[in-house]
Amino acid sequence: MWTCRDAVTSPALNLPAWWDPLAARALDARRADFTRWSTPAVGGRPSAVLVLLGESDGEPDVLILQRAARMRSHAGQPAFPGGGAEPGDADAVATALREANEEVGLQPPSVTVVATLPRLWIPVSGFVVTPVLAWWHAPHPVAVMQPEEVARVERIPIAELLDPANRGRVKHPSGFVGPAFAVRSMVVWGFTAGILDTLFELAGWTRPWRPGRLIPLAE
16 A cells, blocks of 8 residues: 655655746745635635646656546546545645546656645535646556546647647636637646646746637537
8 A cells, every 4th residue: 555655755856857947936836826716714625636747758748537428527527637535645645646546547656746736726516626746757557447437548748738729718608718728639628727727827838829719618
C-alpha cells in the first residue's frame, strides 16, 4: 500500500526548463486567479484533482481522462484524475494520488508534487477542490482502471491545447460561459478548462486566440 510519502516532494525538484516560470508562480497563486467564487470557511465536500504535467518527445503534456457516459454527474466530461477525500487520506496530495491510482493506475513514486493550489469552491456540486500541480518525472503506461467511472485516458500535448484553432468558449444551458479546448475528439470545459486556462496564463504560455468563438457541447 502506497502513501502520499511515495510522491516526491523535495525542494530540489529538478524540473525541466519549460516549467519556468509556472512552478514559481503556482506557489503564489490565489483563489481569485482561478474563480470568482469565494471558498466557504466550513462545509462543502473536500476533494482534490491531480494536474499532472509530463513530457513526451521533449514536449510537455497533461494527463486528462474522460468520465464514463453513464455517470450521474459530469457524464462524458473530460477531467483531471481526482475525486472526494476519504477518511484515510492524510491531505489533498494523498487524495489526488489515490484517486489517480484507482482511476488510471498512476504510480505515486513516478510523481513530483510541485505545488498545492488554492482550495476552490464548485457551487453546482458542493465540492471544495484542491488542485495538486505535479511533474510526472517517471512516466509509465496508464489505462482505464474503473470503466464504470472512466471511459478513456489521454496524454494531451500542451501545444495542442495552446493552439488557437483548438480554443474557444462554451455556453452551457445553465448559463455558464467559460473557456474550452477542442482536442482529441473531446471538448475540455468547465472546472478543468478553467484550471488549464489560468495555469497557461501564469506560465506565460498563452497564444492569442478568439474568445468570441463558441465551441458546441455534445448533448
